[in-house]
Amino acid sequence: MTVIEVKNLTKKYGNLKAVDGLSLSVAKGEIFGMLGPNGAGKSTTFEIITGILRRDAGDVKVLGVDPEKQPAAVKTRIGVQLQAAQTFSKLTVEETLKLFAGFYPNPLPVEETMARLDLLEKKNSRVETLSGGQRQRLAVAIAIISNGEIIFLDEPTVGLDPQARRNLWGAILELKDAGKTVFLTTHFMEEAQNLCDRVAIIDYGRVVALGTPQELISAHFQEMSLELVQPELRNEPKLRELTSVTEVVQLNDHTVLRTPNLTATIQELSALVNTLGIKLDDFRIRQANLEDVFLKLTGRRISQ
Amino acid sequence: MKAFFQLLTANMKEIFRDRMQLWWFILFPVLFVTGFGVVYSGVVNPAAGDETMKFEVSIVNEEEGAFAAAITGAFMEVPEFAVQTRRKKEALQEFAEGKTGLVLILPAELEALPVAAGDLIKENRKIEIPVYCRPDKMFLMYGVNKILSGAEKEVLGQPSVMEIKLNTAVTHEDGLDINGGNDTGFNTIDYILPGVLAMTIMQLGLFGSIRVLALRVTRILKLLGATPLPRGMYLAGEILIRVGLSFIQALIVIVIGHYWFGLTLANNWLYIAGWVLLGTAAFVSMGYMFTTFAKTVESGNAIMQLAQLLMMFLSGIFMPLDFIPGYLRAVMRFMPLSYLADGMRYAIAGNPSLYGITTDLAVLLGLTILCLIITVKRFRWE
């Protein structure tokens, strides 16, 4: 069952097309991610779908309802965390959650929500005294407490340390187990890859690829990636002459070789470094990831 | 509705947990009234007689009859009273100006008394004797009572058909034409303190509105917009709190002013509350209008500061009118605060209106409507 349906969505700011003919659909119960670099149009799309912004063209249906025409009907059934939105600074964590719980017809218990996001310890602290990561968790808690059928999270893990990020992923997976749909945006490749059932890669307001992370990767890469970090090998032209290598990508801090035959490439590489008179002492082998997909599709990296 | 009250409480917590807000909106008015009260209460009060232990009493005989003459005579016999007979209008004018502390009005009906008393008692009716007495001269009422009931007893044999109707100030109901720039001799406190209240209401309206800017910058407004809460509800709550704070301010200024500094209370609370409400409406909407021209809290603050300084010093609220030069009086006409202060002086202390009460009302209402229109046109949630 489709819970979000977006067709040819367009939103302009002056001459800038922040969203440019974007289409996607999200099924009930999945964790759907929009992955893209800064300014790609993720938040704009997000805010149109959640009924905060008006669109210029296109169709949007959330739970079968147009959020622009019947915002109230949509808003009672979803929970939202906005990028960089703060909450009342003089209220405590518990007061804040009680306040927001009061806006929804059938909210989760405050205590349980705090427990899910590790906020129990900070229950009586004022928001102004919370750390960045704690505030971020409170923002997600506000979305979750709505007990909405779809939980919308705009960059939920920004500012979290790796441990807290993993905990939050756990909380998001719990939502899925409870039958909720989760729609999130991120510019962390790992987040999209590890957490999301399906991912839309966004660039310049358009969907450049859409599917499960594995589908996206295997659609674009049969090869493995071999990353060389040694400065001596930077921009080495002979790398392109290795017969088993299908593609060489030079990035700022490392060089990526793509290969369908890892053993052959490593042998060729050893021979090459021998002739160059250097030692091969640092390289990484990995499968292609969504970052590679983005790179291949746009020629740029998602982050920096 | 439940959500609305929760939001209201949340908002109140935000305000009351913020020392600065409390300072501005509660403590500041207290300091202001006390300060101005102390400064001005010593200076002017032309109400005479306190030192010599003679109290000016004006008696108005609506009909020069024998009964009224008898009562007047009884008053004259009291050595502490300096009695003068006056026409009603003059007497009330002098009372309003603080020249006399006590006015006794003997209605024409009294002359029929010896004959009509029986009918009155049968019909259980009484004749009202209006008495105007300043709050600080209340002790005189004992004597007034005694003299009146004595006179009644002498004539009728029983004190039961006259009833004193006590007023502490001249009100707009007295039909007195106190409009027209007769600005000498008024109690300075009565001039200054209502102006101070007008000023605190203005400040609350202007600076209170800045909060909406802070909420926009921190995207709290947007977040609220993502919840099912109707967006206007947030603003409604904010405005309600502002109105509440205005009433608290008014109460502070009036209570301190009245009990410590002898501020005259010429009208009932409801009438005064109406003016407070109108003033709040005008300046809250003015504040919101200004916020639509600012992107950040800082620029909002700058606009409000400018507006408040202009109005504070060019509305003549800090100076008794006698000291205000002509050119400033001309400038005052362009300051909205002048009209609120004028209305407040009339509403609270019964001071004559400079511009006319209808003008005050029209200006404030017009301002409210104009600012609301601009605000609604320009307001952005994000």
Ligand SMILES: Nc1ncnc2c1ncn2[C@@H]1O[C@H](COP(=O)(O)OP(=O)(O)OP(=O)(O)O)[C@@H](O)[C@H]1O
């Ligand atoms: N209110 C606005 N006025 C003008 N331009 C805007 C506005 N909001 C967004 N934009 C522009 O629209 C484009 C898309 O912005 P958006 O916030 O949707 O990007 P994003 O993908 O969420 O980026 P990020 O990862 O940085 O959050 C950007 O170029 C941004 O500058």
Ligand SMILES: [Mg+2]
């Ligand atoms: Mg964004």
